[in-house]
Amino acid sequence: MLVIGTLLLYAALLGVAGNRVLTRAAWVVHSPRTALCLWHTCAVTFLATIACVLVLTAHDVWEHAVVWLFHADEPQVHALYSGSWYADEIATGATVVLLAAVSSVTVLTVRRLRIFRHERNRHRLVADALAPYGTGPLRRVRVLEDPVPAAFCIPGSRHDARIVLTRGALSLLTPEQVSATVAHEQAHLSYRHHRVIVLADVVTAAVGWSGALRDYAEQTRRLAEMVADDHAADEHGQRTLAVALLEMSAAPGNTIGSLPAMTGADPAERIRRLIAGRHCAADRALPLLAAGAAVALLMVPTTVSLAPAATVANTAHCPPRCDPPTQE
Incomplete structure (x- = not known):
């Protein structure tokens, strides 16, 4: 005991x-x-x-x-x-609870994965049909003819992953800011952030009602954006990324469901962090x-x-x- x-x-x-x-x-x-x-x-x-x-x-x-x-x-x-x-009754009850917990987590995981894959496949079909590859530095980036500034990535294998920028984002940002934005999205793909986000969603849905790990999913999204910011800032500079994030955040309607997007979670905190400096x-x-x-x-x-x-x-x-x- x-x-x-x-x-x-x-x-x-x-x-x-x-x-x-x-x-x-x-x-x-x-x-x-x-x-x-x-x-x-x-x-x-x-x-x-x-x-x-x-x-x-x-x-x-x-x-x-x-x-x-x-x-x-x-x-x-x-x-x-x-x-x-x-007592035998306690042991039997614990076994039932253990099996029920495993079954619940399995069902939650399958459901979350199905929702995520459905949304990912839908965006991938739209990107492949309506967003051709760009030219020059954007030859590996899909450019969607949409006036609303947005940048996001579609997770997948090496050949199935996509980075998508809208025409509005290209018109709004400078070439240096575009490169920083692409690096930010590439970091999400390289670090497989979509997987840890799905994991955090499942755990929070399973045990968050009890008060345990209730902020796990939210904090995972927040920190994943900061990790991607650090990757892009190391290549293109903190100020360049901060200005790009500020310009994108000020534009309305730039969210892309649950897919990793440039504006992501709490852009104001991320902008302040980039301007103030990250390391000591x-x-x-x-x-x-x-x-x-x-x-x-x-x-x-x-x-x-x-x-x-x-x-x-x-x-x-x-x-x-x-x-x-x-x-x-």
């Missing part, structure tokens, strides 16, 4: 307190890739911890696994993980600290779950203790 209580407390800290800390942290704007990795780590660890709780509560599955893995004595394992609280010397240690924190977070549920089992390792089939012969 102590193990399950510890894991539940850890899940609550990750899902609620961790969500609040990462959402309010000021350092994430200086190192969005690091922050994005931490968000993913928190989400994966939270789900793994809840899964451990359900498996431990189901007990039979866990008990047989521990006995086989640690070559442990089954009665001792049963005593360690069951205690006085254990102290931030160089953040990736190393975040990597250490990620490893520690991921190890906790496994360590807590297996710690009691380690105390009875190699106890299976132990020979009975023999008392020394008595002397007459």
Whole structure:
């Protein structure tokens, strides 16, 4: 019971307190890739911890696994993980909840993927039919004859991905700003941001109602845009990208559904960030600290779950203790 209580407390800290800390942290704007990795780590660890709780509560599955893995004595394992609280009804209920959770997440994932693929395929058909490739520096970019300034990418494989700019965007931006915009969209494709966005949507839809990870999807979109901004700014300059983003944001009607678009999430914050500068010397240690924190977070549920089992390792089939012969 102590193990399950510890894991539940850890899940609550990750899902609620961790969500609040990462959402309010000021350092994430200086190192969005690091922050994005931490968000993913928190989400994966939270789900793994809840899964451990359900498996431990189901007990039979866990008990047989521990006995086989640690070559442990089954009665001792049963005593360690069951205690006085254990009942067949609790184990059956936990198994049902575990199966229901896996089924719900699977259904949510399939549904989100179907919606995303439908929208992606629709935009790809329109782009292929109405947006021919440009010339010169835009020879790999589709140009859509639309007066509304917009820039977006259509995810896919190397041959199926598309970067689309409207004629309105080309008329509004300078050549340098157009290049920065294309680099921003290329970053979305290179980093596969559409995949992490779908993952965040699924997790938030599955557990956000409980208050855990409720900002995961929103923050993933926000940080993915900053990562793409950094990629484009490193190639074409922060000011060039900031002006391009400002011009595009001021134009009405430039959103493209759920596809990664230039204006993306909170363009005002991104413009201020680009103008103020993104890097400082102290931030160089953040990736190393975040990597250490990620490893520690991921190890906790496994360590807590297996710690009691380690105390009875190699106890299976132990020979009975023999008392020394008595002397007459």
